[in-house]
Amino acid sequence: MACIEVDNIFKFYEDVEAVKGISFEVEESEIFGLLGPNGAGKSTIIRMLLDFIKPEKGSISLFGGRFSEKTKQLVGYLPEERGLYDNITVLDNLVYLASLKGIATKNARWNAIELLERIGLREKANVKVSALSRGMRQLTQLCVTLAHNPKLLILDEPFAGLDPTNRELVRRIILEEREKGKTIILSTHMMNEVEEVCDRALMINHGRRVLYGKVPDIKESYASHCVFVEFEGQFPKLKGLEKSNVKKNSAELFLRVDVTSQDILRQLVEGNVIVNRFDVKELSLNEIFIKVVEAEKWIKQ
Ligand code: ADP
Numbered sequence: 001m002a003c004i005e006v007d008n009i010f011k012f013y014e015d016v017e018a019v020k021g022i023s024f025e026v027e028e029s030e031i032f033g034l035l036g037p038n039g040a041g042k043s044t045i046i047r048m049l050l051d052f053i054k055p056e057k058g059s060i061s062l063f064g065g066r067f068s069e070k071t072k073q074l075v076g077y078l079p080e081e082r083g084l085y086d087n088i089t090v091l092d093n094l095v096y097l098a099s100l101k102g103i104a105t106k107n108a109r110w111n112a113i114e115l116l117e118r119i120g121l122r123e124k125a126n127v128k129v130s131a132l133s134r135g136m137r138q139l140t141q142l143c144v145t146l147a148h149n150p151k152l153l154i155l156d157e158p159f160a161g162l163d164p165t166n167r168e169l170v171r172r173i174i175l176e177e178r179e180k181g182k183t184i185i186l187s188t189h190m191m192n193e194v195e196e197v198c199d200r201a202l203m204i205n206h207g208r209r210v211l212y213g214k215v216p217d218i219k220e221s222y223a224s225h226c227v228f229v230e231f232e233g234q235f236p237k238l239k240g241l242e243k244s245n246v247k248k249n250s251a252e253l254f255l256r257v258d259v260t261s262q263d264i265l266r267q268l269v270e271g272n273v274i275v276n277r278f279d280v281k282e283l284s285l286n287e288i289f290i291k292v293v294e295a296e297k298w299i300k301q
Contacts, residue, residue: 003028003152003183004049009058011044011207018044019055020207026185026200031178033194033201033215034187035285041207042187043080046156049185050077062152073101076150080157082141086130090121090140093129094147101148108147115143120169134161142170146177153177153184159193171197191285195219203289210292215285222288224261226281227253229268236271238264242294252281257295 004026011019019041026032034042047053048060051067062071084093094112095105103111116122119139129137138161145153155174159167174184174197186194191203195215203211211218229251238244240259245252253264261280268275283291 001028002026003063004185005059005061006045006049007059009045009048009055009060011041011048011053011055018207019048021058022202022204022207022209023058024202024209024212026183028183029178029181030199031174031184031186031197033191033198034185034204035189035191035194035198035201035289036204036210037189039206040189040204042189042204043156044207045204046077046154046185046187049154050075073148074151076145076148076153078142078145078153078155078158080160082137084129084137084141084144087128089126089128090116090132091125093140094143097144098147103148111147111149112143115146119143119173135163135166138162139166139170142173146173151182153182154187155184156187157189158186159188159190167193191289195285201285203285203292205289205293210289210296218285218288219282222283222291224280225255225257225291226283226287227255227261227264228277228279228281229253229275230277231268231273231275233273234271235273236267238267238271240264242291254287254291257291 002025006022006024008021008023009019010021022045034045036042048055049062063074091112095108098108098111099105113125116125119142121136121139124132124136129140132140142158158170162170174186178184186198188194198215200214201218202209230249232249235246235251240256240263241253242256243254255264265278
């Protein structure tokens with residue numbers, strides 16, 4: 001069942017067309033990647049989902065209806081600009097911010113301690129937020145997002161400022177939340193960080209949709225677009241390449257969308273090189289994104 005339905009939304013900021021005709025659905029209990037470079041329009045879409053701003057055109061439905069006070073309780077939002085109180089302790093922040101979501105103090109304290117334990121910050125409970133590192137603040141903010149046990153989590157750049165260990169920790173927590181049946185929107189420009197955790201994704205650029213669908217399907221449809229070759233002899237000039245990185249005995253070849261790995265293999269054989277290895281390499285989501293955006297530019301020219 002769809003938890004979110006977005007139909008053809010537009011948003012302009014004076015002369016900036018931030019979101020242009022975006023449609024997508026988020027299914028219950030999935031991890032949905034909202035992906036694109038900085039400035040693509042991800043935060044603007046999130047602000048519209050949360051009803052902070054209204055779309056100029058189009059419609060948004062959350063849990064089968066319009067955004068309401070009830071919806072608010074069902075959503076946990078991790079904003080890009082973090083909102084913690086510097087001069088009170090981590091625990092007091094968590095208890096106070098949970099109370100704003102209607103959680104009684106006693107329960108909020110228990111929950112908070114449990115969450116801090118889970119995220120490895122239990123010993124920082126009584127430390128003022130001002131004394132935390134950037135990464136620790138981020139983890140604390142994630143605890144705030146989870147504190148009222150929301151059904152839908154909207155996480156805007158959850159990996160920003162985290163070291164590899166903490167990125168892994170946040171990834172694990174996101175996966176655990178999905179296991180509990182939560183629906184998660186993961187908005188980030190770090191596509192390679194999330195391609196293994198996202199079930200489906202919407203990739204956007206300059207406010208427009210670039211790709212949308214199940215992540216394995218997206219990857220599958222671009223699977224033959226990069227090949228790695230080990231060879232002996234004079235590497236021939238090949239037709240149908242977008243980019244290549246040819247070394248003495250190996251080459252990484254990026255194929256044009258209309259060219260198959262078979263076409264390349266045939267040209268190599270005809271070019272009289274000895275092929276010792278020919279691997280079809282899987283492109284990362286980031287590489288696929290760049291490929292599609294480049295192809296669109298090429299079509300427009
Ligand atoms: P992302 O989250 O993908 O980095 P944003 O949604 O923040 O992208 O921004 C999309 C575009 O809208 C950018 O060109 C940005 O400069 C512009 N923008 C975002 N917020 C505002 C605003 N409040 N006023 C004017 N322009 C804005």
